[in-house]
Amino acid sequence: MDKFLHFISQTGFANIELSSLVMMVIALFLLYLGIAKKYEPLLLVPISFGMLLVNFPLSPLMALPENGQPGGLLHYLYLGIELGIYPPLIFMGIGALTDFSPLISNPKTLLLGAAAQVGIFCTFLGALALGFTTMEAGSIGIIGGADGPTAIYLSSQMAPHLLGAISVAAYSYMALVPIIQPPIMRLLTTKKERVIVMEELRETSRRERILFPVIVILITGLFLPTALPLLGMLMLGNLFRECGVTERLSKASQNELNNIIVIFLGLTVGAKCSAYYFLTVETIQIIVLGLVAFAIGTATGVLMGKVLCKATGGKVNPLIGAAGVSAVPMSARVCQTVGQEDNRSNFLLMFAMGPNVGGVIGSAIAAGIFLAVL
Amino acid sequence: MDKFLHFISQTGFANIELSSLVMMVIALFLLYLGIAKKYEPLLLVPISFGMLLVNFPLSPLMALPENGQPGGLLHYLYLGIELGIYPPLIFMGIGALTDFSPLISNPKTLLLGAAAQVGIFCTFLGALALGFTTMEAGSIGIIGGADGPTAIYLSSQMAPHLLGAISVAAYSYMALVPIIQPPIMRLLTTKKERVIVMEELRETSRRERILFPVIVILITGLFLPTALPLLGMLMLGNLFRECGVTERLSKASQNELNNIIVIFLGLTVGAKCSAYYFLTVETIQIIVLGLVAFAIGTATGVLMGKVLCKATGGKVNPLIGAAGVSAVPMSARVCQTVGQEDNRSNFLLMFAMGPNVGGVIGSAIAAGIFLAVL
Amino acid sequence: MDKFLHFISQTGFANIELSSLVMMVIALFLLYLGIAKKYEPLLLVPISFGMLLVNFPLSPLMALPENGQPGGLLHYLYLGIELGIYPPLIFMGIGALTDFSPLISNPKTLLLGAAAQVGIFCTFLGALALGFTTMEAGSIGIIGGADGPTAIYLSSQMAPHLLGAISVAAYSYMALVPIIQPPIMRLLTTKKERVIVMEELRETSRRERILFPVIVILITGLFLPTALPLLGMLMLGNLFRECGVTERLSKASQNELNNIIVIFLGLTVGAKCSAYYFLTVETIQIIVLGLVAFAIGTATGVLMGKVLCKATGGKVNPLIGAAGVSAVPMSARVCQTVGQEDNRSNFLLMFAMGPNVGGVIGSAIAAGIFLAVL
Amino acid sequence: MYGIEAINAANGWNLAALGILVVFLSLIILSIIISQLHRILAVWDKKEDLLPGGMTVDRSQIRGNEKAASSGREETVPHPHVCPGDINEIAAIWAPLAEKIDDPFLLADLYKLAVKNDFPHPHMTIQRLWQENILVPAGDRMFRFQYERKNV
Amino acid sequence: MYGIEAINAANGWNLAALGILVVFLSLIILSIIISQLHRILAVWDKKEDLLPGGMTVDRSQIRGNEKAASSGREETVPHPHVCPGDINEIAAIWAPLAEKIDDPFLLADLYKLAVKNDFPHPHMTIQRLWQENILVPAGDRMFRFQYERKNV
Amino acid sequence: MYGIEAINAANGWNLAALGILVVFLSLIILSIIISQLHRILAVWDKKEDLLPGGMTVDRSQIRGNEKAASSGREETVPHPHVCPGDINEIAAIWAPLAEKIDDPFLLADLYKLAVKNDFPHPHMTIQRLWQENILVPAGDRMFRFQYERKNV
Numbered sequence A, B, C: 001m002d003k004f005l006h007f008i009s010q011t012g013f014a015n016i017e018l019s020s021l022v023m024m025v026i027a028l029f030l031l032y033l034g035i036a037k038k039y040e041p042l043l044l045v046p047i048s049f050g051m052l053l054v055n056f057p058l059s060p061l062m063a064l065p066e067n068g069q070p071g072g073l074l075h076y077l078y079l080g081i082e083l084g085i086y087p088p089l090i091f092m093g094i095g096a097l098t099d100f101s102p103l104i105s106n107p108k109t110l111l112l113g114a115a116a117q118v119g120i121f122c123t124f125l126g127a128l129a130l131g132f133t134t135m136e137a138g139s140i141g142i143i144g145g146a147d148g149p150t151a152i153y154l155s156s157q158m159a160p161h162l163l164g165a166i167s168v169a170a171y172s173y174m175a176l177v178p179i180i181q182p183p184i185m186r187l188l189t190t191k192k193e194r195v196i197v198m199e200e201l202r203e204t205s206r207r208e209r210i211l212f213p214v215i216v217i218l219i220t221g222l223f224l225p226t227a228l229p230l231l232g233m234l235m236l237g238n239l240f241r242e243c244g245v246t247e248r249l250s251k252a253s254q255n256e257l258n259n260i261i262v263i264f265l266g267l268t269v270g271a272k273c274s275a276y277y278f279l280t281v282e283t284i285q286i287i288v289l290g291l292v293a294f295a296i297g298t299a300t301g302v303l304m305g306k307v308l309c310k311a312t313g314g315k316v317n318p319l320i321g322a323a324g325v326s327a328v329p330m331s332a333r334v335c336q337t338v339g340q341e342d343n344r345s346n347f348l349l350m351f352a353m354g355p356n357v358g359g360v361i362g363s364a365i366a367a368g369i370f371l372a373v374l
Numbered sequence D, E, F: 001m002y003g004i005e006a007i008n009a010a011n012g013w014n015l016a017a018l019g020i021l022v023v024f025l026s027l028i029i030l031s032i033i034i035s036q037l038h039r040i041l042a043v044w045d046k047k048e049d050l051l052p053g054g055m056t057v058d059r060s061q062i063r064g065n066e067k068a069a070s071s072g073r074e075e076t077v078p079h080p081h082v083c084p085g086d087i088n089e090i091a092a093i094w095a096p097l098a099e100k101i102d103d104p105f106l107l108a109d110l111y112k113l114a115v116k117n118d119f120p121h122p123h124m125t126i127q128r129l130w131q132e133n134i135l136v137p138a139g140d141r142m143f144r145f146q147y148e149r150k151n152v
């Protein structure tokens, strides 16, 4: 009887708290968004399931080791985030998946990728104004980079207590890109600009594609050593892809290694969403600031597009500037869709891939800057 | 010459002990069973090879790190068991491999999965009576659950010194299910019961299959937080499988991650079979108790089958109760085979899959109970 | 402004040193060899990229953890080498990839695999003569084994400061086998010997192929426990391959696990090539000694081939002795090519595979001897 | 200590009874919920159909509207008039088309849709997408369009 | 210290000689055992055939018995009369059939066995099993039946 | 502290300006270099052709020489006269042949080369290599010869 009461006292039902319940409902809602609405499901399903698992009353999954008893499963898997291991490895996979040809054949679109990062720094200022520390503000600003692994890497290094909220915001807005971007794009461009048909991209040679990752890493690495973990692995993955003699490693980076780490990363990002850190005013502020970051990034990207349009005598369609926020390949597709509203025969997708992948490099550089100066 | 004598003194031949030799012979015998008899070869081959490797005289494979020298390979790989990491990850793979439809369309078969766990608790009593501690007795009882990872997880947490014997017993009996179960099944059922043809299962909808893992984890997680590591990952794997938007993660759980961890798990389980822990009276007791556990589990499963048969007016063939011990899908096949001895046109396999996968959930709950109360 | 100067002072440009630049140029040159010349690209591309990444001024990739800040990515991945984990796992993959039939059907070619290891021990003496310690000399000698993982394993355990130079030398010479070996082979053999056509190999039975790894590990393990980590995993992988019931594990050893570890191994081997350890006279000595090791190994292999040729009354073509250095399957192909220069219809490839895989076992034994006696 | 004495000392009977009780209890609860699940889902679907229009929206109507909207504005899926050479570009162009039909689908259906949308070289392209493992067999002669999303 | 002096100081000659000796010794032993292996296996097989019936059992006889037993009791492999839709169910039903023939096998042999056992739609099913990668090519026109066992 | 005050206190304006500056600076530099890359490569190639023979070697000449040398010494790729049974042996024999043609290639080209070199059973063997996934489709009806090197 004693044992029975003891057992009852150890069930989750007997230890339930309102905050846990709220978190579990949020987790289920995110799970719903991931599955039914297909919001970045590869990340949002494990994130929300991880969030669910750790918010059960008395959940042992994030338990610290004590008294010689081992810690929880997610405690150990979380080490891969805490020590900054997963995000660079994910970046290696992204590098192996990414075709940089649209950027190589049209390198001025790198400027669009740069312009879209202005959102990051504006949001950084906004976060400072709301009372966040510089470290926290930098981590929040990077949401505007629209690159999940970059956001996770930076916040795990500079503001781990905000990791959960920042990651959830980043991936949610990435999924919402088709809703956030079009109004801003239409607002800032004239119909005349939107119907611009761009010149066909030239073919890139294999040597160019092999030299590209080497040059990128040489320039950025010498400029900004703190960007090396993310950019170095991105470029290594891309080199595996392009060099033609390491197909096995390219495949491994894209598939087996990537998939395993996506599972671990998602689960443990979710595991950082405990009620204590998540049910706060800060989370709401982060969600608002994240939206601001995406909006400003889109706007500055498009505005730079207009500048390039002028500078080239109308050869650049400013819409593709919006793709500079990355969220590969979602925002490039948005450019394609918005462009075709006014000119059905306009095919912007390939041109938008340039700023799109340029934005990945841009955000990683922005993260490197924060790591260097904060 | 000095060097030569020193070298000779360091060969295995010069340091051979009888106990090592006996262990090596046992390892070779298990290897033979795995390869020639196909007893659960995916586990038994690495287990027995691991056992062989660590029982060589002066084998460095389980060496602890000392004097700044690193430890042995299997010492490091064993951390995945010691910290409770491998078994939940294996369960994720099992979840991604398992189709719970037979259970969803016939949920009363969950009772058969529950009944078969009675063997666990009876064996727990038997082990107590033989002088084992409660922790040890629980780990021994769980052999009756017929789920390798569950047994490994529980014994690694509660009685690591028995891990080797318990795992070997669990996997051996799982392979022997076609020999252990049929006589018990025939003894406890009448021919009239065995020839019962069951009604066709209804189709399950995709939404049901998606909601199933979520409901299971909500109920069991709130009831029994200690079952969360195993059941949570089992259900996550199943959600990856069923939700339709995470096929990459489902494949990764089933294949690359699973295969790698099966190798590491098998090798290191074998590595825990050193002569010191294995060549004991306890091992023999564990082997006897394991057989008892399987037999009782089969019997209580079948008896509950008879109860359900009565309660439903003869619509349930009691044979499928035997599948409640899990050993997926072996014991379901046994039901199929025994059923067809009396009625060649009876096709019980799909019906037996219900209690079969129910038994996996049941054993994980039983493990959670032991973790909660012991 | 202050911030700006601070930032400038933290760029790589502001912290550049000549030694870093030299190392980066060397890394780029090795990258070129890997990609353009296809010198063992699967290893040389990640090695040289890792070398590049860590030699950027202020590169954080090998940073040690301090002040609660985590260390660099490659610092953590390097643990797999430091603790001796990667090389045995790679060997498991090699075992799963290797068909030992040519050796089983012609076991006397094992002697050729033994003879080619003489180069290891001669080089060991040479390295001692140049002033290296015994530990260092052993690690340098093992380059002559022409097995990358063996060389990495031994030097990580005995002379980690030389790991970079030794690995680079080992993989470079393995790629240069078609240039190094033929002149030596032609010099030491007569045309009459080179045109010998060997008798067809008998078929091996499945039972033989299953027993082979078990027998090898029993004999060598009892003889030399220190060889167990490498040989044990090699034989486990081969057993996975041949036993017929663990195809999943065999595939996993060859593919997913192997590819992931090759990436990590390559990157972190490269990461050990910091200017401090690499830009030394020792490195040049190692490169010279490595060439000596390959040359002597080739010579002793061919000479033993001549002995076998005599002993068998001219049934063995001495050229296949050169394949005893391993460098699988490169040196076996070299035998094929050199053999056909004199006899276009001579097909030595399959016969050379015997000493070729025998050399892998031989080098692992040599490594075990160094570990035992030094 | 051995035998009954040991069991008593360890409170074994209670523990075993508790264990069996909890296993049964939780699985019975689960069993009841699962058995009602498809009914709840059916009621849920029905409820939406039965409630007055103001409170909840009729699904088929939404779909109808969507269809109407889409048929008005984008009856054809956009695509370039010349077929690009790179398979990834092709896959990117075909992805929206494949999204229009239920997953998995018959190749014939994809072909018809491609023709209806004036996609260039539908037959040849489907064959290439198949060879490149972008169209992957899903059993039963059905196929899936599996184009690696680049973002993770 | 350098040169011969260094080698002497480190006991280098002995170590090198020891190393070469041990490498040769172990590989020679291995070589001898491996070279005798197939003979031992042959003797082993023969011994079983030669010994008087009481001491060891004649293999071919066992197989004969097994065949007899099986032909008496389960000359056909059980299967449902209607073909299930799910490929995993199909594979589960076909697995025992595939186990009856040596691995790897010709598809033709599997087909014949399926017909003999009255399996429904053998031709169509084999094609599906192939498409689903459950029948996997093993070279030489042979195939393997690779059905993922669920239990690990 | 909040608002402008907080930004000032954290030196926010400067940091943000610095950040934007650095991002633009590095990407502009990159953009310039990348945009010149193909010109540099073109100049590089041209330079080699233009320089006097003594300073650098004419590539086409090298290739010509190589071709001459090879046509002199090994106009056919060596291979055994009987076709081995094991697919790995076959692959090892065919690998040098496949290396002779640019990667990826048409099967027809490989076939022609095999015939020219008197390889036994070229048609059947190509089919087997395909079945065994050693000849893997590379899109556009092209194929790659992907023979697992054993050494890593």
Ligand code: NA
Pocket: A144, A145, A146, A147, A324, A325, A326, A327, A359, A360, A361, A362, A363, A364
């Ligand atoms: Na970005």
Ligand code: NA
Pocket: B144, B145, B146, B147, B324, B325, B326, B327, B359, B360, B361, B362, B363, B364
């Ligand atoms: Na069970």
Ligand code: NA
Pocket: C144, C145, C146, C147, C324, C325, C326, C327, C359, C360, C361, C362, C363, C364
């Ligand atoms: Na070797």
